[in-house]
Amino acid sequence: MKLEIEKGSFGYIKRKKKRQILLVFLMLFIAAVMFITGLFLHKFDKSNLCTMLAILMVLPMAKFFVIYVVMFPYKSVSRERYDAVREKLAGEAELMTDMVITSSDIAMNLDFIIITDNQVLGLAGKKKQDIKYIEDYLKKTLDSNKLDSFTVKIFDDEKQFEKCIPYRQFEKNALQEDALKIIRTLAV
Numbered sequence: 001m002k003l004e005i006e007k008g009s010f011g012y013i014k015r016k017k018k019r020q021i022l023l024v025f026l027m028l029f030i031a032a033v034m035f036i037t038g039l040f041l042h043k044f045d046k047s048n049l050c051t052m053l054a055i056l057m058v059l060p061m062a063k064f065f066v067i068y069v070v071m072f073p074y075k076s077v078s079r080e081r082y083d084a085v086r087e088k089l090a091g092e093a094e095l096m097t098d099m100v101i102t103s104s105d106i107a108m109n110l111d112f113i114i115i116t117d118n119q120v121l122g123l124a125g126k127k128k129q130d131i132k133y134i135e136d137y138l139k140k141t142l143d144s145n146k147l148d149s150f151t152v153k154i155f156d157d158e159k160q161f162e163k164c165i166p167y168r169q170f171e172k173n174a175l176q177e178d179a180l181k182i183i184r185t186l187a188v
Contacts, residue, residue: 007187008096008113014076016188020068027061070188074100074109074125085112088165092117092172094180099125101137101186108134110154112161115179117170122154123161131156138183145182147175 005015031054038050076098089095094115099122101108109125120138124131131154139152155161 007184008099010079010082010097011076012098013071013074013100014098017068017071020064020071023064024061024068027057027064031055031057031061067188070102070107071100074098077111077125081111085114085162085165088162088167089114090116090166090169092170092176093166094176096180096183099183100188101134101183102188103137106130106133107188108137110134113183114165115176115183116166117173117176118149119151119153119166120179120183121161121164121166122152123158124154124156127156129156138186141182141186142179145178147179147182149175150179 005012005019034050034057035054038048038054039046041050042048082097085097086095096113096115097111099110099113101110108129110122111125112121112123114121120142122134122138124134134154135152138154139150142148142150142152153164155164
């Protein structure tokens with residue numbers, strides 16, 4: 001299993017959830033081994049350094065568990081849907097999938113994000129998400145990073161999203177790469 005999973009790659013949510021739960025159990029196992037070792041080394045006295053280290057193992061375990069809980073309600077897109085969108089893209093457009101983006105208020109799920117030379121298009125992963133909030137959040141984030149030339153449009157209907165997939169050819173530029181990096185940093 002590859003340790004780092006690239007955000008926005010196909011199957012990201014599924015692999016990330018598996019990785020996070022595996023890390024939770026790994027930290028729990030390490031903490032238990034440390035605690036038991038400390039008990040044996042110090043004649044079953046709980047006041048020892050190994051006990052303290054075992055207790056501190058709860059901190060990274062809690063971090064991994066929180067990420068798992070945030071991602072739990074979301075699912076990866078199917079291979080068929082991913083391939084269908086991939087086929088319709090122009091050559092230089094960037095496609096990201098399985099995005100769970102967090103703000104200080106809410107977690108947002110986007111099945112697809114397409115980044116061209118001047119626009120960001122997205123498809124909401126779950127119904128009943130505040131589309132306007134997602135658009136504003138992404139636009140504000142791009143603007144604050146001096147990428148105000150990008151327009152942001154999020155769809156909740158897959159048919160409308162597919163109609164807006166860019167077919168035109170354009171050259172990849174540095175602004176497109178910057179937008180890709182910034183949006184990746186927003187994902188869990």
